[in-house]
Amino acid sequence: MTTGKVDWGKLAEEGELASAVTNLSVNQNSKSPETNGVDGNETDKTPTAAEESLLRKLLHKSLVDSTQELEIQRKNPHSPLYSVKSFEELKLQKKLLRGVYDMGFIKPSKIQEMALPTLLADPPGNMIAQSQSGTGKTAAFVLAMLSRVDTTKPYPQVLCLSPTYELAIQTGEVAAKMSKHCPEIKIKYAVRGEEMARGEKITEHIIIGTPGKALDWSLKFRFFDLNKITVFVLDEADVMIATQGHQDQCIRIHKMLPKTCQIMFFSATYEKAVMDFAEIIVDSPMIIRLLKEEECLDNIKQFYVNCQDMDEKYDAITTIYTNLTGQAIIFCQTRRTASWLADKMINEGFTVAVLSGDMTVADRITVLDDFKEGRVTVLVTTNVLARGIDVDQVSLVVNFDLPIDQQRKADHETYLHRIGRTGRFGKKGIAINLIDSPQAMEICRDMERHFGKKIELLDIGCRDLKAVIRQ
Numbered sequence: 001m002t003t004g005k006v007d008w009g010k011l012a013e014e015g016e017l018a019s020a021v022t023n024l025s026v027n028q029n030s031k032s033p034e035t036n037g038v039d040g041n042e043t044d045k046t047p048t049a050a051e052e053s054l055l056r057k058l059l060h061k062s063l064v065d066s067t068q069e070l071e072i073q074r075k076n077p078h079s080p081l082y083s084v085k086s087f088e089e090l091k092l093q094k095k096l097l098r099g100v101y102d103m104g105f106i107k108p109s110k111i112q113e114m115a116l117p118t119l120l121a122d123p124p125g126n127m128i129a130q131s132q133s134g135t136g137k138t139a140a141f142v143l144a145m146l147s148r149v150d151t152t153k154p155y156p157q158v159l160c161l162s163p164t165y166e167l168a169i170q171t172g173e174v175a176a177k178m179s180k181h182c183p184e185i186k187i188k189y190a191v192r193g194e195e196m197a198r199g200e201k202i203t204e205h206i207i208i209g210t211p212g213k214a215l216d217w218s219l220k221f222r223f224f225d226l227n228k229i230t231v232f233v234l235d236e237a238d239v240m241i242a243t244q245g246h247q248d249q250c251i252r253i254h255k256m257l258p259k260t261c262q263i264m265f266f267s268a269t270y271e272k273a274v275m276d277f278a279e280i281i282v283d284s285p286m287i288i289r290l291l292k293e294e295e296c297l298d299n300i301k302q303f304y305v306n307c308q309d310m311d312e313k314y315d316a317i318t319t320i321y322t323n324l325t326g327q328a329i330i331f332c333q334t335r336r337t338a339s340w341l342a343d344k345m346i347n348e349g350f351t352v353a354v355l356s357g358d359m360t361v362a363d364r365i366t367v368l369d370d371f372k373e374g375r376v377t378v379l380v381t382t383n384v385l386a387r388g389i390d391v392d393q394v395s396l397v398v399n400f401d402l403p404i405d406q407q408r409k410a411d412h413e414t415y416l417h418r419i420g421r422t423g424r425f426g427k428k429g430i431a432i433n434l435i436d437s438p439q440a441m442e443i444c445r446d447m448e449r450h451f452g453k454k455i456e457l458l459d460i461g462c463r464d465l466k467a468v469i470r471q
Helices: 008-013 017-028 049-067 094-102 110-119 137-147 165-178 211-220 237-242 244-256 272-281 310-322 335-347 361-372 412-419 438-451 465-470
Strands: 003-005 034-036 042-044 070-074 127-130 158-161 187-190 206-209 231-235 262-267 286-290 300-306 327-331 352-355 378-381 394-399 429-435 455-457
Touching: 094 137, 094 165, 110 127, 110 137, 110 286, 127 272, 137 158, 137 165, 137 231, 137 262, 158 165, 158 211, 158 244, 165 187, 165 206, 165 361, 187 211, 206 211, 211 244, 231 237, 231 244, 237 244, 237 262, 237 272, 310 335, 310 394, 310 429, 335 352, 335 378, 352 361, 394 412, 412 429, 412 438, 429 438, 438 455
Parallel strands: 003 042, 127 262, 127 286, 158 206, 158 231, 187 206, 231 262, 300 429, 300 455, 327 378, 327 394, 352 378, 394 429
Antiparallel strands: 034 042, 070 286
16 A cells, blocks of 8 residues: 655646645545545645645636636635536526526626636635626626525525616616526515515515615614625625715625625726725635736727717717617716707607616616617716616717716726626627817827727728728
8 A cells, every 4th residue: 555645736737726626625624634546545635735835826827827817816725716617517406597597698607607616605705706897797696696595584685785776676687587487586675766664574585775775774674684694795896885875884784794694795896995995894705806908898899089079979979870780878978968969869860868867766767678678779878877787789889978087087997887888798899989189089098008908090981881890
């Protein structure tokens, strides 16, 4: 009988990282450091501290190099890193798996590959995830939420918060579609307009809403018990943390959660200060970060058009849109510009609607429904729609005004969210920036430098504009 040491470094370099980490995890949970070999030999597979450190470094490097999209970090050194290539590997409930396939998902996206094994593990893992729009973030955390529900318990176990009414409703719609074969899973919205009688108790298993409403319902009116929540999700977590009112509300909620509650933070972008704060309040998370050079989707083709004034901008929009099929979103910096543009397009026969932050909730939902159902083909909006709204048919995004911050510098984050409204889930999309001044041109060049993606000059007077845009 012979005993031999496993060369963990060599194993890692040869590409056997997934099985190496699995063996490492099993071994750490085993009573004995030795396992029986196939031929009856005993092989000591327990790595030394140095070997374990090397393995984890090589594994981390492999994950970054192999995906070229995601950077993975583990704050808990005893948890393995691994991914899945099919939804079947996740051992989901059959009814949930049917819902996933009914939604058109064939295999996990990159973010789902890496996130779901941790989110569905036993015991569950915490996560801070950054992944661009259209990569399947919502489906990832919704699937985890649904999988954690115990339907024998008639009270809320999952709390998912979004910064806006629209995003909360959209998340709920995804959850409803994914759980359509699981009618026993009940969902409740905690948003403006939803009311409950004093003394009433929520019996639904999942609450999806906004921070203010959820805080009122839990602490002020006692409609549900935060101490019974087992899963807490922040969607667009960077906005929640960076916005003082939302941050205060989320911190108050977080403090009331049990220590065993699973925490998930998801967003398309994180500023360093926001990420630092998130890492403080989320215990031992897996951190998934999009690499810098991948922030701007490769399947979105970006152009700019030189214009003299607003009228030329309008002419450019009508010329471009009449050469394309599908739906379009046009972003303006102010409500005044949005209203002017929409009125002008409506007068010329376009089916246009305006969406802005000063509208009532009911009006905003009506406009979004009309756009999603195709009754409106052009949506003119301010930054209220820059985040998270998924409409598959959007093939064109136009920046009537490029986004700027309070110092009138390029707002890279908002630009990313805006152009991310097109090119959803791997489809090709087009983003066009209208340039009417040297300042606007400099902002456009800044965007180009920041994301490392070419923004090409578009001559809207060329003979075959449609071919130029689509090539």
